[in-house]
Amino acid sequence: MHWDDSGRGPRSCRRALAWYAVQLYLNALWSTVFFGPGTPRMGDRGSREGGVQVNCSPTSKRDLSESTSALTLGPSVRRLRRVQRLSASIDAAWGFFSDPANLARITPPGLGFEVTSPLPEHIYTGQIVTYRVRPLFGVPVTWVTEIAAVDAPHRFVDEQRVGPYRFWHHQHHLREVDGGVEVEDIVHYALPFGPVGAIVDRLLVLPRLHRIFAYRGRVLADTFGELATPGPRRSVATLAGADR
Numbered sequence: 001m002h003w004d005d006s007g008r009g010p011r012s013c014r015r016a017l018a019w020y021a022v023q024l025y026l027n028a029l030w031s032t033v034f035f036g037p038g039t040p041r042m043g044d045r046g047s048r049e050g051g052v053q054v055n056c057s058p059t060s061k062r063d064l065s066e067s068t069s070a071l072t073l074g075p076s077v078r079r080l081r082r083v084q085r086l087s088a089s090i091d092a093a094w095g096f097f098s099d100p101a102n103l104a105r106i107t108p109p110g111l112g113f114e115v116t117s118p119l120p121e122h123i124y125t126g127q128i129v130t131y132r133v134r135p136l137f138g139v140p141v142t143w144v145t146e147i148a149a150v151d152a153p154h155r156f157v158d159e160q161r162v163g164p165y166r167f168w169h170h171q172h173h174l175r176e177v178d179g180g181v182e183v184e185d186i187v188h189y190a191l192p193f194g195p196v197g198a199i200v201d202r203l204l205v206l207p208r209l210h211r212i213f214a215y216r217g218r219v220l221a222d223t224f225g226e227l228a229t230p231g232p233r234r235s236v237a238t239l240a241g242a243d244r
Contacts, residue, residue, distance in 0.1 A: 076198065077167060078206065080187040082213045082235040087180045087225035094153035094174055096223070097183075098122045100129055105223075106216040111135060116142075123147045123156060135164065136204060166192040180227050183220070185213065185235075210235050 086093060096102055100119045107113040112134035120127070127147040134140050144162035149155075153174060160168035173184040191197030191205060213235040220226075 076194075077188055077190045078201065078237055078239055080185075080189070080206075080209060080213075080235055080237045082185045082217070083182060083229060083231060084217050084220060085177060085180055085182045085227035085229045086220055087227055090153050090174050090176050090181045093181045093183065093224070097172060097174070098150075098152065098156070100127075103129075103131070106219050107133075108212060108215045111212070112138070112140070123150060125150045128161070129158075135208065164191075166190045166197070177227070180224075182229075206237055210237070 088096075099121065100115065100123060103115065104113050113131060114133070115129065115131045117128065117130040119129070125147060129145045129147070131143055131145075132140050133143055141164050142162065143160065143164075145158045146161050148157045148159045150157075155171065155173045157172070158170045167188065167190040169188045171184075171186040173182075173186070175182045175184070187209075191201050193200075
């Protein structure tokens with residue numbers, strides 16, 4: 001490596017370390033895809049995987065707004081939140097979000113998103129959705145999601161069962177507001193492989209998730225029309241527990 005006064009040396013070193021971390025992550029990713037990440041299930045009381053403990057009631061009638069407080073989250077879990085207000089009724093918004101076929105519409109084309117399981121007209125508790133996605137460098141990843149809880153037309157939760165994350169828990173909230181509906185997404189996620197996963201998250205995964213939610217927001221605004229939304233018009237990420 002050539003070190004000079006321009007500072008290219010340190011930047012080259014950082015790029016090399018970042019690429020090395022990516023290689024480690026992608027190599028280990030295959031074992032995650034083929035053998036599964038061991039993500040704990042909601043309803044498996046006291047189950048634990050890698051510092052993440054789930055202690056939730058399996059019934060879909062529970063108050064989903066308390067679902068995050070039912071998780072004893074490890075320090076590596078990140079919380080991602082986005083709020084958007086749409087010019088649509090809550091029933092129209094629910095009809096859109098509860099139709100799994102619309103997943104492809106709100107996913108950036110560059111991810112190569114492809115649903116690989118039969119889809120019903122609307123989601124239901126316990127539903128399994130499988131799809132293939134290419135999140136990094138065109139490498140195909142199989143993702144298996146379970147719809148863990150549904151409270152129509154206000155909220156539902158999806159959780160990863162097989163995929164690249166050590167933990168993935170996504171809450172979708174719909175609330176009626178003046179002139180339309182407020183859509184709130186709250187994602188808790190963690191990557192495997194400890195410090196290597198943390199590097200990959202900071203350099204690649206978190207920026208990519210921000211872009212995915214930004215794309216989704218544009219599609220929803222084009223589909224329904226957008227109302228003024230209080231606060232930042234972007235996804236906000238924190239370490240879980242830091243915002244409490």
